[in-house]
Amino acid sequence: MNEESDKLSFQEKLDRMVHSLRSEIINGIRKPGAFLPSESALAKQFKISNKTVRKGLELLVEEELIVKIDRVGSMVSKEQKPIIVNFGCNPSLSEDIVMDQLLEEFHRLHPAIHVRAIPLDFFEHVTSAGEMLSSGMLDVVSFNNWQFQEMCETGTGFPLLEPLESDDGIYRVASEAFRHEGQLYARVVSFSPVVLCYNKEHFQEAKLQEPDSSWTWDDLLDTARKLTKYSGRHSIYFVPAALNRYPIFLLHSGLMESAEGVAVNSLDELDGNTGRKRNNAPGLAYSLRKLSDIVNDHTIFPKYFSGSSEDDSISLFMQERVSIILTTYFSLNAFKERSLSYDISPVPLMNRGGEQKTLLVSIGVAVNRRSKEKEAARTFAEFLASPAAQAIIREKTISIPSRKMIAEEAATEDINRPSRYSMYRELFPSFMYHNQLGLSIHSMKQFSSSLKEFWSDIIDEKELYAKLESYYSDNK
Structure with a gap:
């Protein structure tokens, strides 16, 4: 530490002293009314001259952190200006x-x-x-x-x-x-990771198994239809074009695995019967079609595009008008004081045995x-x-x-937490950020608008993929 101090310039040594004293005063280490060490003691401590110490103390006086008392010393201000x-x-x-x-x-x-x-x-x-x-x-x-x-x-x-x-x-x-x-x-x-949140009572009433880490989007669709058939209500909702929702389907498509992206509009690579790529990789077309299958099935998914806020799905869930939502731990705070029977599970897989991925x-x-x-x-x-x-x-x-x-400590406050709260600890390998998609945020916002156009039948599927391919080209 002495060698480091010796290498510092005059200004750096002065700044270090002022910073140290200011920090100690602001953080309450030196209390109002307490006296600072003498000028000679400060000079020795910070390896500077008495003249430099006086210059630093003058700065603290100007900041109204200390007052100088003749023949006594420098005292931390008793009435400090906040x-x-x-x-x-x-x-x-x-x-x-x-x-x-x-x-x-x-x-x-x-x-x-x-x-x-x-x-x-x-x-x-x-x-x-x-x-x-x-x-x-x-x-x-x-x-x-x-x-x-x-x-x-x-x-x-x-x-x-x-x-x-x-x-x-x-x-x-x-x-x-x-x-x-x-x-x-x-x-x-x-x-928070993006997770699946569901109403436990709705599943129990319909005698359906609750979601788990093996679920695929096909499992979700099948269960959502059974929930709707049993209750007559819509069963799932999320804001599909939101920046924290639709990119999950891009994550599952494998786009980010290639530095060059992929030929995202090469629909001829897909098996016409299953919609899957012939090499069994999920592929962009398959993953986005799966998103569209959910969004466009208005028996299970409400036609509710006017809002673009997470609050929309939370409100519908709290009113028990839907049974399943995609959400984050942050939004679960809306339930903490409510007697709502709910739990969480990982985001579904794109296909059986596929890799778990979710946005963080x-x-x-x-x-x-x-x-x-x-x-x-x-x-x-x-x-x-x-x-x-x-x-x-x-x-x-x-x-x-x-x-x-x-x-990882056990919480003692009695609020309505999901029983699977600690699930996130097991999901660390699946966490991915937006910056791993290979797209700028500007491009993601543009594609969000393109998805809305597609779901509104303004553009077709080939136009949608062409737009995404152009966004990837722009970001190379």
């Missing part, structure tokens, strides 16, 4: 990770810092965050993995994110989505590297991934904490 940290976030975090309770706990632990939560529009999140980071209106920002991917691809706001060190206590797979060219830029707070959705927080309150911003971002905050998420929500030690 440090304001602006936090741009998705409003759903209030339910996803009980953000209101996390803020309350943070303010209790760090009374000198006040975090101001600023809601960002989900669909314009990247644009809004980029503009507000650039203007200095945000010190900390949250985003999910595909929003981060979009930031990297477009450069919107990404250059302003502060690089972070890895935290070995956090699930590695949950952090990988927030790396760019090997560097980590966000601290993961929570994550991670929520991360990043610091604006140009923030005027960077130390306080960093303190808040690290708090959200700390054991104290993660324990609140584990106890008060159904969301999965990012910190492994906390996530």
